[in-house]
Amino acid sequence: QKEVEQNSGPLSVPEGAIASLNCTYSDRVSQSFFWYRQYSGKSPELIMSIYSNGDKEDGRFTAQLNKASQYVSLLIRDSQPSDSATYLCAVNIEETSGSRLTFGEGTQLTVNP
Amino acid sequence: EAGVTQSPTHLIKTRGQQATLRCSPISGHTSVYWYQQALGLGLQFLLWYDEGEERNRGNFPPRFSGRQFPNYSSELNVNALELEDSALYLCASSAVWTNYGYTFGSGTRLTVV
Numbered sequence: 607q608k609e610v611e612q613n614s615g616p617l618s619v620p621e622g623a624i625a626s627l628n629c630t631y632s633d634r635v636s637q638s639f640f641w642y643r644q645y646s647g648k649s650p651e652l653i654m655s656i657y658s659n660g661d662k663e664d665g666r667f668t669a670q671l672n673k674a675s676q677y678v679s680l681l682i683r684d685s686q687p688s689d690s691a692t693y694l695c696a697v698n699i700e701e702t703s704g705s706r707l708t709f710g711e712g713t714q715l716t717v718n719p
Numbered sequence: 720e721a722g723v724t725q726s727p728t729h730l731i732k733t734r735g736q737q738a739t740l741r742c743s744p745i746s747g748h749t750s751v752y753w754y755q756q757a758l759g760l761g762l763q764f765l766l767w768y769d770e771g772e773e774r775n776r777g778n779f780p781p782r783f784s785g786r787q788f789p790n791y792s793s794e795l796n797v798n799a800l801e802l803e804d805s806a807l808y809l810c811a812s813s814a815v816w817t818n819y820g821y822t823f824g825s826g827t828r829l830t831v832v
Contacts, residue, residue: 638820640820648825649807649809649823649824649825649826650762650809650823651823652820652821652822655819655820694761694762696820701775703775703776704767704774704775705767705775706752706764706767706775706777707752707764707820707821708764709754709761709762710761711760711761712761
């Protein structure tokens with residue numbers, strides 16, 4: 607089982623729609639969760655962090671966390687063509703050798719005008 | 720405030736050679752992380768340095784090594800280069816472990832021929 611799994615893409619939505627990106631993780635003790643956006647040929651950019659169960663909203667982005675189900679999601683409302691990118695879910699994994707931020711393989715999102 | 724800076728932007732090496740990649744963290748950040756992103760793959764954790772010490776290491780062979788200098792800048796060395804080492808190498812920094820997420824540099828594209 608992968609430590610962080612994201613729903614397989616690519617995901618295509620029309621402009622103005624809601625894009626839903628999902629992520630599950632295996633480490634039950636993880637406390638910190640992040641969503642990164644990576645444009646083609648660029649480095650990842652942090653767009654959301656979430657630490658507590660429930661929803662966290664920032665502009666058009668909403669992150670949702672359910673630790674009991676080990677599930678994190680990202681909703682993008684009113685999707686724009688500029689949102690077209692790969693979205694990476696990242697989870698802080700604690701292990702005896704130290705902690706590390708572990709990434710899923712990403713979901714490629716395309717927003718069609 | 721300057722972000723995470725990496726050099727060089729591109730590096731072409733011959734199989735069997737050594738490559739040295741450099742990273743300067745955001746001012747005030749003491750932790751530096753190295754990741755490998757091979758084409759079409761997710762980010763794979765390589766190394767974490769904090770306060771000059773190696774804190775954690777990913778599942779990579781010993782020919783991947785590095786160090787952190789007193790000014791918190793870091794160097795990644797890859798010895799005995801293999802063709803499959805061709806990838807984007809990303810450096811990130813953070814202020815307090817991983818709780819606040821990482822800020823990534825623009826990366827070094829290493830090509831082994």
